[in-house]
Amino acid sequence: MPQRKPHRALLFLSFLAACPLVASEKIDLDRRTPVPANEPIPIADFFRPNFLQDPTINPSGTHVAALLAAGEDRHKLIVYDLASKKVEGFDASDDNDVGRITWLTDNRLIFQIALYKSYGAGLYATEVGHVNEPYPLLQFETAILLAVPDAQRTRPLAWHPNSINARRNGEVVVINSDIRTGQIANLMTVGSSTGDARNVEEDNQKHIEKTFAGPTDGNDAGFLTDRDGKLAFGFTANDGVFTMHRWVEDRWVKCPVNLDDVDILGHGRTPTEVIVLGPRREGQPRPLQFLDASTGKLGGVLLQDKAYDFNGVLHYDPGTHNILGARFNRNGPAAAWFDETYIALQKVLEGYFPGVVTRLIGADDAGRMLLVETFSDRQPPCYYWINLEKRTFGLIEKSMPWIDPERMQRTSIVTYKTQDGRKLDAYITLPVGASKKNPVPLLVLPPGLPGIYRNSYYATRYRATVDFDRQTQFFVSRGYAVLRPNHRGSAGYGWMFPAGDEWEFGKMADDIATATRHVLATGLIDEKRIGIAGFGFGGYLAVAAAEDDPELFRAVIAFHGIYDWAKYLRTEKFNQYSSIHYGVIARHMSDEKKLEAMSVNGRLNRLHAAVLVGYQREEGDSTAQSTALLSDLGRAGVPNESLPVGNERSTINLLRNQIELFSRAEEFLAKYLQPTPTLAATTGAK
Numbered sequence: 001m002p003q004r005k006p007h008r009a010l011l012f013l014s015f016l017a018a019c020p021l022v023a024s025e026k027i028d029l030d031r032r033t034p035v036p037a038n039e040p041i042p043i044a045d046f047f048r049p050n051f052l053q054d055p056t057i058n059p060s061g062t063h064v065a066a067l068l069a070a071g072e073d074r075h076k077l078i079v080y081d082l083a084s085k086k087v088e089g090f091d092a093s094d095d096n097d098v099g100r101i102t103w104l105t106d107n108r109l110i111f112q113i114a115l116y117k118s119y120g121a122g123l124y125a126t127e128v129g130h131v132n133e134p135y136p137l138l139q140f141e142t143a144i145l146l147a148v149p150d151a152q153r154t155r156p157l158a159w160h161p162n163s164i165n166a167r168r169n170g171e172v173v174v175i176n177s178d179i180r181t182g183q184i185a186n187l188m189t190v191g192s193s194t195g196d197a198r199n200v201e202e203d204n205q206k207h208i209e210k211t212f213a214g215p216t217d218g219n220d221a222g223f224l225t226d227r228d229g230k231l232a233f234g235f236t237a238n239d240g241v242f243t244m245h246r247w248v249e250d251r252w253v254k255c256p257v258n259l260d261d262v263d264i265l266g267h268g269r270t271p272t273e274v275i276v277l278g279p280r281r282e283g284q285p286r287p288l289q290f291l292d293a294s295t296g297k298l299g300g301v302l303l304q305d306k307a308y309d310f311n312g313v314l315h316y317d318p319g320t321h322n323i324l325g326a327r328f329n330r331n332g333p334a335a336a337w338f339d340e341t342y343i344a345l346q347k348v349l350e351g352y353f354p355g356v357v358t359r360l361i362g363a364d365d366a367g368r369m370l371l372v373e374t375f376s377d378r379q380p381p382c383y384y385w386i387n388l389e390k391r392t393f394g395l396i397e398k399s400m401p402w403i404d405p406e407r408m409q410r411t412s413i414v415t416y417k418t419q420d421g422r423k424l425d426a427y428i429t430l431p432v433g434a435s436k437k438n439p440v441p442l443l444v445l446p447p448g449l450p451g452i453y454r455n456s457y458y459a460t461r462y463r464a465t466v467d468f469d470r471q472t473q474f475f476v477s478r479g480y481a482v483l484r485p486n487h488r489g490s491a492g493y494g495w496m497f498p499a500g501d502e503w504e505f506g507k508m509a510d511d512i513a514t515a516t517r518h519v520l521a522t523g524l525i526d527e528k529r530i531g532i533a534g535f536g537f538g539g540y541l542a543v544a545a546a547e548d549d550p551e552l553f554r555a556v557i558a559f560h561g562i563y564d565w566a567k568y569l570r571t572e573k574f575n576q577y578s579s580i581h582y583g584v585i586a587r588h589m590s591d592e593k594k595l596e597a598m599s600v601n602g603r604l605n606r607l608h609a610a611v612l613v614g615y616q617r618e619e620g621d622s623t624a625q626s627t628a629l630l631s632d633l634g635r636a637g638v639p640n641e642s643l644p645v646g647n648e649r650s651t652i653n654l655l656r657n658q659i660e661l662f663s664r665a666e667e668f669l670a671k672y673l674q675p676t677p678t679l680a681a682t683t684g685a686k
Contacts, residue, residue, distance in 0.1 A: 034407070035402075037404070048069070048400070049071075049655070050067075050381075051397060052067065052399055053381075054067050055371055057362045058103045060365070061365075064396060066078055074097035074098070075097060075098055076091035077101060077126070079109070102148060102156075104154055105154065107129070109125065109128075112145075122136065122141055123137040123145065125177045135181075135182065135184070136182050136200075138207060139184065140185070143160050149230060154177045155176060155209060157231060172234075175207050179207055181206055214236070218238035219578065219580050220236065221235040221242060226271045227316075227321040233247065234252055235264075241260075243255075244264070246294060261280070266323075288303040289301040308329070308492040309495050310326070311328055312326050313327050315327065317367075331413050331466075346360070352386070356375060357466075369385060369388075370385065370388065371383065377469075378408035378410060381400075407477075409432070412428050412430075413425055413426075414428055416485070416518035419514060422493070424515070425464070427484045428519055429473070439526040440481050440529075441479070441525075441669075441673040442482075443532070444484075444531070444542075445475075446534045447464045448538050464484035487509075487541070488501050488502075488504070505544065505598045509548050510545075516532075529674065531554060532553050533665065539560060543558050544598075546611075550607055554673060555669055557614070557665055557669075558614070559615065560615055560622050561625065563601055563629045564599045564600075566596060600629075601628065604638055610638070610640065610668075611633055612643060613626050613629055614645060615642075615644055617645065627642075
């Protein structure tokens with residue numbers, strides 16, 4: 001095992017002195033250490049933005065770039081010289097947020113700046129030695145980096161979904177990052193003119209060296225490059241059906257690939273090959289495997305789990321871009337390597353960091369300098385560098401240094417059977433003092449999106465797993481047991497159920513209630529003090545589960561959800577010619593009776609629970625859904641409270657809004673579930 005060098009905090013203190021964090025009288029963002037063990041843990045400590053996140057190393061392994069917290073809901077860019085320990089930084093200021101950092105060369109970075117959380121993120125570049133002097137590439141236009149070609153690393157490819165110039169839509173552009181004309185502009189300030197916008201557009205055009213128009217037979221749904229960073233595939237959607245196209249001799253050719261059967265995960269070994277989540281096979285989880293997009297023929301299987309569909313991300317060699325392995329979730333985090341060197345390396349890393357999940361998240365092109373992330377159910381992510389040649393390593397920074405893992409509680413995995421006999425995973429975290437002699441109140445947290453909110457060719461599917469979960473640890477610190485149950489729509493379980501169950505929201509809600517009763521049977525939970533809380537799709541599941549099993553739940557918290565699916569589909573229809581999302585939903589949910597059965601508003605009189613309905617002000621359809629739910633709750637005679645948070649310029653991610661939300665949630669639960677005072681005192685709650 002290498003000798004660990006003395007801890008050095010990357011000289012963040014000196015940088016922070018130059019760029020002080022935004023703080024208020026009630027929120028101490030300067031403190032980076034845990035509060036004393038005899039003090040309650042503030043709500044802010046659970047929901048502050050990560051102090052450091054998304055570290056990435058340059059090709060030669062000399063510098064690490066990362067995002068550093070700057071205020072209540074945004075980050076700034078820093079670059080750390082591993083040899084000199086020098087730190088440089090750039091803060092976008094105001095309410096602008098830096099994100100998605102990528103190294104173009106050893107000295108040049110490309111990154112996004114999201115303007116005021118409400119305008120598409122543009123692309124900007126900066127140089128080591130002058131990090132605080134970035135220059136625009138594409139600004140005031142949504143642009144998503146696709147690849148950095150090996151042949152010309154200063155000419156990155158970006159997906160360009162929209163533009164100030166309305167004639168361009170759904171294209172890929174080659175950006176010349178050597179051009180440094182133009183200034184970072186703010187067209188949203190009072191006094192900006194059409195002339196300013198014209199100057200921005202002209203400068204954007206200077207940076208666009210080449211344009212590839214996307215396929216024209218449907219709405220733009222994204223692009224994919226090959227292993228060399230060259231444009232290879234484009235995706236479109238028509239009425240919820242996705243089509244894959246291949247770029248051949250300056251034109252698009254439709255691929256014989258059914259995207260209902262497979263999900264595209266990344267590029268393969270050749271220009272025509274991709275890696276996919278394979279098709280359903282009766283009695284078998286969906287594998288990770290190759291597919292030739294030019295013929296539609298499936299290739300070799302990379303990974304086949306015995307119990308779970310593949311659910312994770314691919315790991316490519318930074319130099320050769322060959323597939324090396326994958327990080328994924330089973331009932332807990334797991335990794336698989338397809339290269340013997342990396343199999344051995346994983347064992348070495350786990351030896352360095354026993355007792356936590358250890359992930360390789362980055363490396364230089366030569367594979368000598370590594371970036372590693374460690375975490376557990378009690379420990380938020382920590383980031384380290386490792387020099388394999390010198391056999392030394394050191395801490396870069398903790399993502400949440402103000403959290404003391406010793407004050408967090410362990411999470412246990414439980415397995416429950418659904419009503420149709422399938423085994424799913426759930427995760428239970430108990431507060432201090434919980435026992436059969438001293439049963440505690442329970443809060444159920446259903447997972448979020450089941451993959452239905454599809455806005456590109458690949459649907460992101462969510463699941464609960466063993467990790468550090470902010471909401472869980474917050475509520476546990478307040479004296480509640482927390483259950484996070486997966487349902488049939490959660491990632492990893494699709495192979496167990498008919499394909500149509502992905503759209504059976506009522507069955508998902510039933511799974512949540514079944515998991516809750518399974519945990520109740522342990523005797524550790526007070527059956528008269530059970531609540532359920534969800535956010536987004538989880539908010540819908542919270543209300544639906546409480547309706548399905550009204551004797552089980554006493555309190556419901558639903559934030560920012562969709563509750564009336566028929567009304568939602570009617571509203572979304574106005575965007576049917578531009579929204580991929582509408583087509584996908586309408587394709588699977590056009591049956592009026594099914595929509596009515598899935599909606600909760602008509603069955604609210606079944607509830608025996610009080611309901612707290614939260615929503616973000618001025619947020620459109622979701623806000624309208626929440627206010628309509630409140631009206632229907634009142635008409636049904638159900639005790640209810642409303643919690644509007646933030647506005648169009650102050651999102652729920654703003655820390656003060658998070659504090660307001662969870663303060664109200666804590667008060668609401670205490671009112672209806674009455675956590676044991678001695679437990680709350682033991683765990684540090686107010």
